[in-house]
Amino acid sequence: MSELVAAEDVLLFVNAAVTATGQREFRSSAAAQHFSLRFVHEYVRVNYRPVYAAALALDINHHNAALIVEQLLRTADEAGGPGEKRAEGRLIAARLALLPPQRVYRLFRALRAAGVNNRRTRAIVRAWLAARPDPALDAVKYRSGLKAALRHVHGRLPDPETGDFLFSPGRRVRYENPTLDSFRRARYEQGALYELPFTVAEGFAAGHGVPRAVFLERIAPRMTRLEQLRTARAADLTVMPLTRLALYVLSLPFGERVERRAELTHALRAAARRAAGPYAGSWGRVAAVLDDSFSSSGSAVKRRRPLAVALGCHYLLEALAAPGAYTPLWTSGGSDPLLVRPYGPTPLGLRILDALEGGPDRLVIVSDGWDNAPPGLAGEVLRVWRSRLDPERRTSVVHLNPVYDAEGFDVRRLAPSVPAAGIRDAEDLAALVEIAQFAEGRTGFAELRAYLDRRVELFLQGTGGPVGEGAGG
Amino acid sequence: MTRIDLTGLDVRPAQVWGGVRLVPLVRAEPVPGLRLHREIYRGHGGLGTVDLPDRTTYTSYIPHGFVADWTGTGSGTGAESAAYGTRLGGGASGGGGGDSAPDCMPVRRIHRMAKRRRDPDGRAERRLRFLPLHLALEGYLALHFGGPSTAWEEWSGEALRHGLSPRAEAAYAGRAVPGLAEALRIFEVHPGQCGLLLYVADALAAAFVVPHPDDYRLLHPTLIEDLYGELVHQYAWYGGPVPEFTARIRDGAGGIRTLADLRAAAREQERAWAVAHDGLMARDLLETSYAFERVHRAGPFDLHRFLPPFRRGGPEQHIGELITDHKGRAVYLKTFRLSENQIRKGHLLRRLADCDWHLERTAEALGTSYAEVVRRVGGAGLGSLLNAHAVAQRLRENQES
Numbered sequence: 001m002s003e004l005v006a007a008e009d010v011l012l013f014v015n016a017a018v019t020a021t022g023q024r025e026f027r028s029s030a031a032a033q034h035f036s037l038r039f040v041h042e043y044v045r046v047n048y049r050p051v052y053a054a055a056l057a058l059d060i061n062h063h064n065a066a067l068i069v070e071q072l073l074r075t076a077d078e079a080g081g082p083g084e085k086r087a088e089g090r091l092i093a094a095r096l097a098l099l100p101p102q103r104v105y106r107l108f109r110a111l112r113a114a115g116v117n118n119r120r121t122r123a124i125v126r127a128w129l130a131a132r133p134d135p136a137l138d139a140v141k142y143r144s145g146l147k148a149a150l151r152h153v154h155g156r157l158p159d160p161e162t163g164d165f166l167f168s169p170g171r172r173v174r175y176e177n178p179t180l181d182s183f184r185r186a187r188y189e190q191g192a193l194y195e196l197p198f199t200v201a202e203g204f205a206a207g208h209g210v211p212r213a214v215f216l217e218r219i220a221p222r223m224t225r226l227e228q229l230r231t232a233r234a235a236d237l238t239v240m241p242l243t244r245l246a247l248y249v250l251s252l253p254f255g256e257r258v259e260r261r262a263e264l265t266h267a268l269r270a271a272a273r274r275a276a277g278p279y280a281g282s283w284g285r286v287a288a289v290l291d292d293s294f295s296s297s298g299s300a301v302k303r304r305r306p307l308a309v310a311l312g313c314h315y316l317l318e319a320l321a322a323p324g325a326y327t328p329l330w331t332s333g334g335s336d337p338l339l340v341r342p343y344g345p346t347p348l349g350l351r352i353l354d355a356l357e358g359g360p361d362r363l364v365i366v367s368d369g370w371d372n373a374p375p376g377l378a379g380e381v382l383r384v385w386r387s388r389l390d391p392e393r394r395t396s397v398v399h400l401n402p403v404y405d406a407e408g409f410d411v412r413r414l415a416p417s418v419p420a421a422g423i424r425d426a427e428d429l430a431a432l433v434e435i436a437q438f439a440e441g442r443t444g445f446a447e448l449r450a451y452l453d454r455r456v457e458l459f460l461q462g463t464g465g466p467v468g469e470g471a472g473g
Numbered sequence: 474m475t476r477i478d479l480t481g482l483d484v485r486p487a488q489v490w491g492g493v494r495l496v497p498l499v500r501a502e503p504v505p506g507l508r509l510h511r512e513i514y515r516g517h518g519g520l521g522t523v524d525l526p527d528r529t530t531y532t533s534y535i536p537h538g539f540v541a542d543w544t545g546t547g548s549g550t551g552a553e554s555a556a557y558g559t560r561l562g563g564g565a566s567g568g569g570g571g572d573s574a575p576d577c578m579p580v581r582r583i584h585r586m587a588k589r590r591r592d593p594d595g596r597a598e599r600r601l602r603f604l605p606l607h608l609a610l611e612g613y614l615a616l617h618f619g620g621p622s623t624a625w626e627e628w629s630g631e632a633l634r635h636g637l638s639p640r641a642e643a644a645y646a647g648r649a650v651p652g653l654a655e656a657l658r659i660f661e662v663h664p665g666q667c668g669l670l671l672y673v674a675d676a677l678a679a680a681f682v683v684p685h686p687d688d689y690r691l692l693h694p695t696l697i698e699d700l701y702g703e704l705v706h707q708y709a710w711y712g713g714p715v716p717e718f719t720a721r722i723r724d725g726a727g728g729i730r731t732l733a734d735l736r737a738a739a740r741e742q743e744r745a746w747a748v749a750h751d752g753l754m755a756r757d758l759l760e761t762s763y764a765f766e767r768v769h770r771a772g773p774f775d776l777h778r779f780l781p782p783f784r785r786g787g788p789e790q791h792i793g794e795l796i797t798d799h800k801g802r803a804v805y806l807k808t809f810r811l812s813e814n815q816i817r818k819g820h821l822l823r824r825l826a827d828c829d830w831h832l833e834r835t836a837e838a839l840g841t842s843y844a845e846v847v848r849r850v851g852g853a854g855l856g857s858l859l860n861a862h863a864v865a866q867r868l869r870e871n872q873e874s
Contacts (some may be wrong), residue, residue: 026658028562294661332664345485345497345661349720353736372661374486376719384724384735 003445010051011439011449013044017068018432019058019411019422020404024299026306028406032217036406037067045071049078054452056095057459058435059428065095066107071095073121074114078457088122094460096128101138104128105145112152122153129155135162136179141197167272182423202399242275242316243425246308249338257338262340270374272315275427279320287360289351290314290365292330297342307342309402310366312426317364320430329355331367346370348414349377356385362396364433368403369412369420379415386417398436475762477779477795480802482682484747485663487672492712493656494675496750498668499653504684504804505795507774510540511692512602519871522603524587527640529618531586531611534646536698540590540797541805542602543772543843586611587769587776601771605807606700608768609792612639612778617822620858621830627867628830630856643817644700650709651787662690668806670755671696674712677758677789678705682806684796704812718746757788758808766793771801783819788815818853825850832867843871 008032020037024030041064045052056068069092079085096104108125110119129149133309138146147166148188150157160380185192186204193204198219205215216231223231228331229240229248236243249257249264253375257264261355263311273280296307314337318326328337329351348371355363371378382397399420401411413420421436425428438448444448482498489495514521514535521535587603620636621628647653648672660669667689668682678701683689720742721733729735751759763779770776774796781790793808810817828834836846847864850856 061681191530295659343662343664345488345663349697349739353732353739356732359677372488374715374720374746375489376721377739377742380722381735381739384722384738387737388724388729389732 005446007438007443007448009044010048010445011435012450013040013048013052013353014055014058014060014435015411015420015422016040016404016409017058017064017422018056018424018428019061019402020406021061021063021302023404025302026295026297026299027370027403029163030301032406033081033404036409037064038402040409041067045075046078049080049286050084050087051449051452053091056091057452057456059403059425059431061424062099062103064105065099066110068092070107070110070114070116071097073111073118073124074116076118076120083261085120087456089124091456092124093127094462096124097131101132101142102145105142105149108149108152109145109256110115112148117152125149125153126155126329127156129153134179134341135159136165136177137197139165140179140200148269194222196222198227216373235264238270240267240271241425242268242271242312242427244316245271245305245309246311246426250304250308250311250340254339254341257467261338268311268315268321272312272319275316276430281319281320281322283317284322284361285325285358286317286364287327287358288314288317288346288361289329289355289363289365289367290331291346291348292334292340292342293344293346293370294331294342295346295368295370304342306402307340308421309426309442311340313364313366313423313429316426316429326453327355327358327360345357345373347373349374349375349381352378353382356381356395360395360399364397364429365397365414365418366423367399367401367414369399369401369405369414371414379413379418382415382418398433400432400436474765474777474801476795477759477763477806478495478797478802479668479682479759479806482668482803484750485666486743486746487718487750488656488660489715489717490656491652491714492674492709493652494672494715495656495660496670496672496754497663497666499663499665499680500667500671500686501665503667503686504798506543506772507798507804508542508686509683509685509692509805510542511537511689511695512540513537521604523607526585529615531614533607533610535607538602538604539692539696541603541771541774541776543599543601543774557660560788577871588794589769599772601769601776603769603776605695605794606809608794609699609778609809610642610644611764612780613792613811613819614642616780616799616819617683617826622826623829623831625831627832627860627864629858629860637855637858644702644809645706647697647699647701650701650706652709653701657693657697662693666690669693669696670758672715672754673705674708675715676704676708676810677700677755677791678708678810680755680758680791680793680806680808682803684804699807700809702810702812702815705810707780712814718749718851728827759790761788761790768794780819781816783816783823785817785820812851817849818855821849821853832864844868 020033022030022037025033035082035191053072056065063178065116066150072088072092076085079088108418123145125352129135135157136159143166149155150166160176161172161175161177161180165175175184181196183200184193186196186201190208190210193201193208196204201215201219201222225240226244229244249268252260287295290310290313292307292310296304296310298305314328317328320322330340331346331348332416334340339342346367348367352365354384397418399414399418400423401420402420402423403411407410411420411422417440419436419439421432421439437443438451474480479498481500483501485497485499487494514537523531523535525531530566540746586608587601590600590602618637618640620632653673665686667686668680669683670677670773671679671681679696679699681696683692702719719814720730720739722738722742729738761781763781765779768776768778775795776796778792778794783790790811792811793806795803796805798804824838825835828838832846833843835845839846847859847868850859
């Protein structure tokens with residue numbers, strides 16, 4: 001019994017760590033999300049510390065990864081022996097290397113504010129800083145973050161020039177390093193600001209009064225991929241990750257989506273094929289119930305995120321299914337994925353019936369789990385289907401939920417018999433389906449631990465790709 | 474016509490948030506020939522004054538008015554336009570809106586509860602501006618507003634000269650009702666939805682019906698600016714969360730063998746809910762017989778306001794306004810739930826008027842004593858209408874005899 005409870009707790013935490021970002025959701029405020037997430041973190045850290053650290057190896061989101069690292073370092077004395085500490089340290093270092101630098105600098109600042117300055121923390125921060133490819137760029141782009149981190153760990157940069165740039169800016173008249181020097185010149189010279197990173201140059205451009213259009217045109221080569229997508233001047237959409245691309249498509253007005261149909265569809269399909277990798281076409285007959293009800297509009301801070309995840313899953317499942325054996329069913333009844341919009345109620349039960357009509361090998365439901373037309377019908381349909389019509393499990397059903405339910409400390413489920421997993425990026429779908437199999441309540445804690453250990457090993461080897469090895473099964 | 478007829482509107486499954494239950498009403502096809510717009514009265518904190526034809530004045534929180542547009546019936550192209558965005562009340566047609574109101578008095582003056590819109594040349598348009606809910610509230614406030622019809626000595630001179638003036642009732646804006654704003658925000662509007670029944674702690678708080686789904690989508694947020702009675706506010710404040718009526722499929726003993734059986738069972742669930750709702754939850758609204766008063770006739774449509782029978786201790790009672798088509802079906806409906814006190818007050822006024830404001834006879838009609846009627850008049854907030862000296866004398870005489 002306790003094994004099952006432990007397995008449940010761990011899966012609950014994984015779901016929370018994948019979906020929750022502490023931001024406002026459609027049905028709960030930022031404060032409620034934040035509070036709920038804090039509790040789940042503390043609960044799992046205290047009760048299942050090795051699992052808590054192992055979660056860093058899974059496809060959890062950046063917010064939770066940073067939170068786990070912070071919590072682990074704050075409570076280093078609870079880790080146990082030196083062996084456990086070493087294991088944690090390796091996981092932390094590997095995860096920090098994957099996090100975006102602004103997140104890591106924010107984490108370091110949080111550690112500083114919390115007064116965490118043990119030897120282990122200092123070593124981790126120093127190691128991360130030493131691995132940064134271009135300290136001069138960091139000094140310009142994340143100036144205060146880098147400064148705070150160095151101060152906190154009493155670090156020293158290998159390059160004295162960058163050190164002077166940060167800590168005694170008046171000492172040098174000019175810098176040898178081109179990035180640092182263009183930052184110095186950008187104050188007086190408009191041309192120099194186009195050699196700086198986009199976010200830094202933006203401030204200088206405003207100071208010089210450069211028209212926005214001219215500025216965006218000239219700075220374009222210095223933008224990152226996401227910055228290009230955000231300012232709508234991405235040259236090549238096909239290199240974008242699937243969910244980002246889906247968000248971009250949904251941000252376009254309908255007219256533009258229709259005009260650029262060929263281009264957008266091609267880009268989405270290419271991204272989906274890339275995410276599917278070697279498993280493309282291996283899932284047999286697949287039916288998907290995709291939620292485009294009003295609640296998939298997300299919130300002001302996560303605009304249309306649930307809908308974008310559903311759209312991404314649509315293209316990914318299309319790539320994973322055998323050619324021509326994929327049936328998408330949107331809750332609104334629409335049939336054109338490119339023109340979806342968050343509108344209407346959530347008649348999940350009836351759509352699931354439609355999906356089961358075709359007798360698929362797999363049924364994937366992407367929804368926030370608020371089934372309201374009529375409420376609870378989806379759970380009943382799935383229960384009766386499993387117990388009366390398909391007891392031999394010809395169809396495997398999985399529910400992927402992009403929204404963390406703050407009150408339930410988990411993603412909202414449709415029925416106890418249907419495994420539910422949280423999802424943040426559509427690209428992780430295959431790996432999440434694999435984790436969801438544990439949520440049927442029939443596998444014990446030991447199996448789950450074995451699975452986690454395998455994932456940790458893969459992660460530390462640096463081979464844990466976005467599509468887990470279980471995509472075929 | 475004595476009942477509200479919601480033919481053509483189908484009930485869909487309710488959506489629950491905390492103590493608020495929202496039941497969508499869906500039309501198979503929109504009502505042809507009538508559209509509603511909203512005009513917002515901005516800049517005066519929602520406070521407005523309405524001049525009524527009988528030279529009384531109605532002052533209230535009036536955030537917006539509705540414009541009913543029935544130009545669609547066979548007239549030129551583009552006349553039956555969709556409600557597109559909201560419109561500001563036009564200076565030309567807003568009645569006294571253009572009058573240079575002094576800065577120190579931030580009250581918008583509006584001429585009449587319902588008024589035919591006029592174009593800038595003064596020609597009457599086929600559009601009617603009216604103030605939602607206030608039309609109905611004014612009907613309730615003006616109930617026997619004239620005061621005593623016979624100068625019995627118990628009534629004060631003030632009551633005989635000015636009637637019940639000034640008459641006031643308190644209500645809560647939707648924003649002040651806990652949980653209502655959130656429930657309305659996350660409500661998922663159905664395709665083709667033309668109405669909503671709003672329950673708070675499973676008591677019907679308001680009904681709202683419009684002719685066209687596009688109008689509903691735009692007017693859905695106005696529900697938060699509407700007025701709600703004291704009862705609704707208290708229920709929202711003290712009532713706990715209400716349960717969802719979740720679907721249950723009975724699958725025992727080989728009831729379901731195929732997918733078609735399962736689908737039929739699912740359909741049956743929807744039907745069962747609609748029957749249960751109409752028969753159980755909305756019964757009092759639909760089966761009470763109301764006193765309708767026609768306010769305006771606009772083409773084939775009639776604008777009414779209605780009052781309930783003011784029966785005490787009985788079912789829930791609503792006041793409201795209604796636009797009906799030529800068959801008497803509700804095209805537009807908005808109701809306000811009266812609290813128990815307001816029902817009692819209406820009941821008392823009705824009885825007083827029936828007995829020509831004679832207190833003794835009223836006491837007989839109510840089956841109670843003279844002293845009790847005096848207490849009830851005081852309790853209804855109308856104590857100042859009584860001549861305290863005459864009443865005390867009568868009470869003394871009654872005691873002595």
